Amino acid sequence: xFSVFKNRFEQGYRTCSYPKEKPPVFGRYRGKPEVRQDxxxxxxxxxxxxxxxxxxxxxxxxxxxxxxxxCGTCEQISQGEFVRFTxxxxxxxxxxxxxxxxGDLPDLAQHSKQHFKRLFGRSLQLRQVSAAGCNAxxxxxxxxxxxxxxxxxxxxxxxxxxxxxxxxxxxxxxSRNMKTALLxxxxxxxxxKVVIAVGSCTLTGGxxxxxxxxxxxxxxxxxxxxFIPGCPPHPLTNLHALLRFFK
Amino acid sequence: xxxxxxxxxxxxxxxRKIPHLAFADFRENALEIMGKGGKVVQFFAYPxxxxxxxxxxxxxxxxxxxxxxxxxxxxxxxxxxEPFHLFERETAEQFGLRPEGHPWLKMVRYHANYRKxxxxxxxxYKEDIPGNYPYYQVEGNEIHEVAVGPVHAGVIEPGHFRFNxxxxxxxxxxxxxxxxxxxxxxxFQGGQAKRLPILAENIAGDTTIGHSLCMAxxxxxxxxxxxxxxxxxxxxxxxxxERLANHIGDLGALSGDVAFLPPASYFGRIRGDFxxxxxxxxxxxxxxxxxxxxxxxxxxxxxxxxxxxxxLKELKPQVEHVLELLFLAxxxxxxxxxxxxxxxxxxxxxxxxxxxxxxxxxxxxxRRCFPTEHYGELGIPENKKTTGDVYARARVRYDEIxxxxxxxxxxxxxxxxxxxxxxxxxxxxxxxxxxxLNEAWRGEVSHALLTDQDGKILxxxxxxxxxxxxxxxxxxxxxxxxxxxxxxxxxxxxxxCGFDL
Numbered sequence: 001x002f003s004v005f006k007n008r009f010e011q012g013y014r015t016c017s018y019p020k021e022k023p024p025v026f027g028r029y030r031g032k033p034e035v036r037q038d039x040x041x042x043x044x045x046x047x048x049x050x051x052x053x054x055x056x057x058x059x060x061x062x063x064x065x066x067x068x069x070x071c072g073t074c075e076q077i078s079q080g081e082f083v084r085f086t087x088x089x090x091x092x093x094x095x096x097x098x099x100x101x102x103g104d105l106p107d108l109a110q111h112s113k114q115h116f117k118r119l120f121g122r123s124l125q126l127r128q129v130s131a132a133g134c135n136a137x138x139x140x141x142x143x144x145x146x147x148x149x150x151x152x153x154x155x156x157x158x159x160x161x162x163x164x165x166x167x168x169x170x171x172x173x174x175s176r177n178m179k180t181a182l183l184x185x186x187x188x189x190x191x192x193k194v195v196i197a198v199g200s201c202t203l204t205g206g207x208x209x210x211x212x213x214x215x216x217x218x219x220x221x222x223x224x225x226x227f228i229p230g231c232p233p234h235p236l237t238n239l240h241a242l243l244r245f246f247k
Numbered sequence: 248x249x250x251x252x253x254x255x256x257x258x259x260x261x262x263r264k265i266p267h268l269a270f271a272d273f274r275e276n277a278l279e280i281m282g283k284g285g286k287v288v289q290f291f292a293y294p295x296x297x298x299x300x301x302x303x304x305x306x307x308x309x310x311x312x313x314x315x316x317x318x319x320x321x322x323x324x325x326x327x328x329e330p331f332h333l334f335e336r337e338t339a340e341q342f343g344l345r346p347e348g349h350p351w352l353k354m355v356r357y358h359a360n361y362r363k364x365x366x367x368x369x370x371x372y373k374e375d376i377p378g379n380y381p382y383y384q385v386e387g388n389e390i391h392e393v394a395v396g397p398v399h400a401g402v403i404e405p406g407h408f409r410f411n412x413x414x415x416x417x418x419x420x421x422x423x424x425x426x427x428x429x430x431x432x433x434x435f436q437g438g439q440a441k442r443l444p445i446l447a448e449n450i451a452g453d454t455t456i457g458h459s460l461c462m463a464x465x466x467x468x469x470x471x472x473x474x475x476x477x478x479x480x481x482x483x484x485x486x487x488x489e490r491l492a493n494h495i496g497d498l499g500a501l502s503g504d505v506a507f508l509p510p511a512s513y514f515g516r517i518r519g520d521f522x523x524x525x526x527x528x529x530x531x532x533x534x535x536x537x538x539x540x541x542x543x544x545x546x547x548x549x550x551x552x553x554x555x556x557x558x559l560k561e562l563k564p565q566v567e568h569v570l571e572l573l574f575l576a577x578x579x580x581x582x583x584x585x586x587x588x589x590x591x592x593x594x595x596x597x598x599x600x601x602x603x604x605x606x607x608x609x610x611x612x613x614r615r616c617f618p619t620e621h622y623g624e625l626g627i628p629e630n631k632k633t634t635g636d637v638y639a640r641a642r643v644r645y646d647e648i649x650x651x652x653x654x655x656x657x658x659x660x661x662x663x664x665x666x667x668x669x670x671x672x673x674x675x676x677x678x679x680x681x682x683x684l685n686e687a688w689r690g691e692v693s694h695a696l697l698t699d700q701d702g703k704i705l706x707x708x709x710x711x712x713x714x715x716x717x718x719x720x721x722x723x724x725x726x727x728x729x730x731x732x733x734x735x736x737x738x739x740x741x742x743x744c745g746f747d748l
Contacts, residue, residue: 003575006568007513007569007572008509010568011513025526026527026554028526028528028530028551029526029530050669052439052442052444069535070536071535072536072544077669085530129398129405130404131405131426132429133452133744134448134451134452134744135451135452135742135743135744136449136455136532137452138403138404140532141402143519143522145515146512146515146518146519147512147515148516148519160400160401161400173429175427176358177356177358177375177426177427178397178405178426201449206449207445207446207448208429208431208434210438211429211430212430213358213428213429214429214430231449231531231535232532234532235519
């Protein structure tokens with residue numbers, strides 16, 4: 001018993017004060033990309049060629065955050081002359097076309113559906129469906145329940161049954177073998193319901209693009225309300241998205 | 248004298264030097280090695296022009312390879328040697344080769360075979376998984392079944408668990424995976440060079456470094472571009488950070504599963520701190536973007552090194568104190584001990600690897616037996632337990648957490664100089680073969696790479712340690728109360744996506 005108290009004392013209070021203050025993230029973290037429009041075309045081409053995800057739109061000089069896995073190859077090649085990844089983790093969007101960006105993202109709150117805020121602003125229960133990703137997105141959703149993020153303090157919880165939930169959070173590129181289970185889970189959620197797509201795989205197929213076993217974009221089979229990019233999205237990206245969209 | 252050829256971990260081999268045996272000799276020699284305590288590292292089929300071939304990499308205290316022409320059907324090796332069980336089923340699924348007499352010939356991931364041959368399982372792939380397959384049935388009075396998944400109650404990966412129970416006691420657990428199948432191996436074979444590292448990182452996100460190292464070492468062997476010492480040290484640190492984050496997370500979750508909440512909360516948070524140390528080095532909490540063929544993309548600058556050092560100094564006592572809290576609690580021990588026992592004989596029979604194997608008396612650790620990166624210079628101690636229960640699986644992690652912290656601290660003491668590599672194109676040596684092994688946190692990860700005469704990837708084979716260990720979990724559950732399933736499941740904590748590919 002003494003050991004329990006001693007540890008409790010040592011651990012102290014660990015919950016971050018987000019959204020009041022942004023917790024510091026280490027400098028090498030790659031968040032929202034900023035694209036320089038004055039970059040020489042030759043450099044843009046070189047970055048686009050090297051991009052393993054083909055996420056660079058050469059004509060518009062924009063990055064598709066849905067395809068991007070934030071590996072930083074383009075930043076390394078252009079040494080920041082074309083692309084620079086900032087420490088800004090607030091990168092979720094309400095519309096898929098907003099994912100194609102040069103660094104200026106519209107305010108998520110302005111684009112969220114107002115009736116969602118009214119319905120779910122005080123209590124939001126979500127059912128997570130893992131559909132063929134690499135389990136990193138799941139892991140960084142799971143940590144939202146740890147004391148540092150403490151998602152429950154905002155009235156948002158992950159629940160066991162779709163019948164008890166207000167929507168689904170999908171991760172992974174929806175494999176052929178997981179499609180029916182996903183659609184059945186969606187159907188089991190009572191209306192009105194939300195669909196949240198988390199991670200590059202779910203948004204576009206991500207690293208598995210081109211495989212006949214997967215679906216290239218959840219929005220091809222379900223109406224998606226909230227797009228959270230990243231590989232995986234940082235827990236703070238997820239937290240920002242949920243708070244800004246529903247609160 | 249055995250016909251298999253001795254090879255080294257990560258050694259480039261001209262494909263013509265792989266002993267090509269008649270199938271009967273291949274089978275006999277393989278079984279001879281296995282009879283003397285050998286284990287399967289790789290066993291797969293690959294097309295070579297119009298021919299289809301089989302290749303096996305086995306291990307004792309050495310690595311050995313041999314191949315043969317693949318017969319359309321052949322007498323199953325599993326009949327006499329269980330570690331081939333899943334490998335033979337996988338080969339049947341991927342290439343339509345039938346192992347006659349296989350004790351349980353069922354599909355693995357549920358997909359049509361690669362060469363459009365007649366389906367061994369009689370599936371058309373128009374129905375949903377599991378297709379043409381009746382689950383294993385136990386009959387009798389008072390027998391009941393519990394079906395769980397593929398969508399589980401928590402935020403975890405999909406898989407289907409079918410328990411055959413009498414009362415609360417589990418007689419048999421059947422684990423059906425395949426829901427996460429993305430066609431990873433096929434993508435490797437068709438993909439551009441720049442996509443290889445990305446695919447390796449996303450086989451199993453919690454084992455990003457383990458799989459990335461296998462891929463990088465394979466490519467390095469076939470390009471001749473070796474990483475410098477600094478890069479090897481950084482990769483070693485990254486692999487140990489991955490081990491730490493996962494082991495600590497597992498112990499927290501085990502604590503939660505026996506309703507002892509303080510360590511569950513503390514380790515949940517501390518696991519995040521270790522993930523953040525990976526982010527400190529490479530900008531991603533799972534180490535994605537760090538390892539590339541030829542080296543690493545990020546250096547250990549003095550600033551990063553000192554932050555890492557300082558954070559570890561803060562975290563180490565916290566970790567030790569929470570470990571003490573967990574392992575000295577009599578209620579925890581009462582639940583951990585004697586729960587889900589896998590005897591050393593069963594573990595050996597199944598060929599378990601990693602912490603699950605070490606908990607059941609199999610000391611095998613790639614870091615010690617076939618060291619890569621900087622491990623040859625570290626002197627990894629032998630670590631095994633013999634009780635094979637949840638307690639032993641937790642205790643192995645306890646030891647490894649202490650080891651990993653010391654390893655990292657010993658490596659960041661002095662400056663680590665390295666040149667970073669930028670992702671670039673590479674040309675692989677033609678007609679070559681390489682197999683790589685690394686001890687990731689779940690155990691032996693292995694990749695095998697074969698090239699054709701133009702240096703194109705002919706076959707890319709991935710094996711996650713979970714491929715060996717899922718049957719260990721099924722074994723642990725026999726005659727155990729069904730309410731102990733979550734605890735046992737977490738004590739193995741196997742990968743669904745790493746298995747499903």
